[in-house]
Amino acid sequence: MNIAYLSLGSNIGDRFNMLQDAVRMLRDEAGVEVTRVSSVYETDPVGYTEQATFLNVVVEIKTVLPVEKILSICMETEQVLGRIREFHWGPRCIDLDILLYNDENVVSENLTVPHPRMAERGFVLIPLIELVPNRVHPVTGVPFSDYAKERKEGVHVWKTIDGVEEFVRFES
Secondary structure: OEEEEEEEEEOOOOHHHHHHHHHHHHHHOOOEEEEEEOOEEEEOOOOOOOOOOEEEEEEEEEEOOOHHHHHHHHHHHHHHOOOOOOOOOOOOOOEEEEEEEOOOOEEOOOOEEOOOOHHHOHHHHHHHHHHOOOOEOOOOOOEHHHHHOOOOOOEEEEEOOOOHHHHHHOOO
């Protein structure tokens, strides 16, 4: 069984509902079990900053599927939920990224895992270390908590929810 961590974010429309819909879609995928979800964090935009704040979570999944199939599921989920890629780092109704897949280092034309910019992004690190506080970066060997020390600004708990079931059923 493989364990992967995915980052989900939204800053257009009903942000929380969009995150819920994405988690529901992941749960409906054959071969994917969503086992944990972090608190919901409201975060300042990174890169292009002239846009609304995001809601972000990290989910843990257990899967029998290869990482390439997880990428395909993430991209299909974005498409079904209406993501339009207008410009790099621009506003988006939903964004799913693979952060980690076991402790594997995957580099291909379409995919790099661990996510190449995750150590620079508080909106990824803070929810990730909530789920796996002692985890180290599989390539650098540096604890994710060390990276997060310098990246807490602009990342705030929006809602703490206890478990996947509560997350998908919560009425915002």
